[in-house]
Amino acid sequence: MRSSHHRNHHARRLLCLTALACFVAGGAAYACTHKAAVPQLPELPAESLEQPAEYGVQQSTLTAAQAQAILGDPRMILVSRTHPITEDYPVETKECGSATAINKTLQTEAADAFLSMQAAAAKDGVDVRMQSGYRSVSYQKKLYDNKTQYYRNKGLSEAAAREKAAVIVNPPGCSEHNCGLAADLNSPEHTTLDTGFADTAAFRWLCENAEQYGFILRYPKEAESVTGITYEPWHWRYVGPENAALLNQSGLCLEDAITVLQRIAAGETVTG
Secondary structure, eight states: OOHHHHHHHHHHHHHHHHHHHHHHHTHHHHHHHHOOSSSSOOEEEEEEGTTTTGTTTOOOOHHHHHHHHHHTTGGGGGTTBBBBBOTTTTOOOOOOOOTSSSSSSSEEHHHHEEEEEHHHHHHOOOOOOEEEOOOOHHHHHHHHHHHHHHHHHOOHHHHHHHHHHHSSSTTTTTTTGTTOOOEEEEEETTSSSSGGGGHHHHHHHHHHHHGGGGGEEEEEETTTTSSSEEEEEEEEEEEOOHHHHHHHTOOOOOHHHHHHHHHTTOOOOOOO
16 A cells, blocks of 8 residues: 555645646746746645545647647757767757856857846846856767776676766766756855755855756756655756746746656546
8 A cells, every 4th residue: 555645645646647748738828927946846645646536637638749749849858868869969069168167158048048148147147157058969978988997996786886877977968968958056155066066055046047948957856766866956047938937836847847748749638
């Protein structure tokens, strides 16, 4: 028998799926008039899983064609260990990183969006900087191989070292940085890329405003089992303003959102 905690988590996930499906149909209008930080879903009794109708769950009005169009948006590309990109993935970049940035560029549209976001933050007295952006697949390979060697030097086998390294550094082609749409952000108040960034004014500003410029917090808490990546408050992903509004309103991570969209695109009726 499943615990009430597990059932509550699953019930909230079901509501997220429905929220995404229902929101997409009218999402553009919402995105133009609202600023949405990551929404807080209500705690639900375990019985809601067995009786979803009591909690206002609705059937999606999103058409298969609409879902297919969103899935076809190149800004919504899913890059992960199960969805790698090849070394010849086309990327046109523009510099937008700070003076100390390791990788200073993003895809041109993402770079322009970041620079606009950075300027808006500055007007609010907040200093947001990009510390790492686009990495080629070959550069990613060097990072991964170096981390693998680090664990081999600690006595791990080749297989164990690679598995351990993949928790910290994605293998080549499996990092969002390889597509030029991911930005590691920091600020003068916290320059290291770690969870301490979540306690900064820059992070709070991003949670309130990044959506307007097309960026989402890519690896949030409680999504690690889905994304395969530990919580990274510094890692922000460009998906475009309308898609960012859609994702934030749904409460889903990118992987789950794409799964729902694929179901709808295939003609399946999605409900909570």
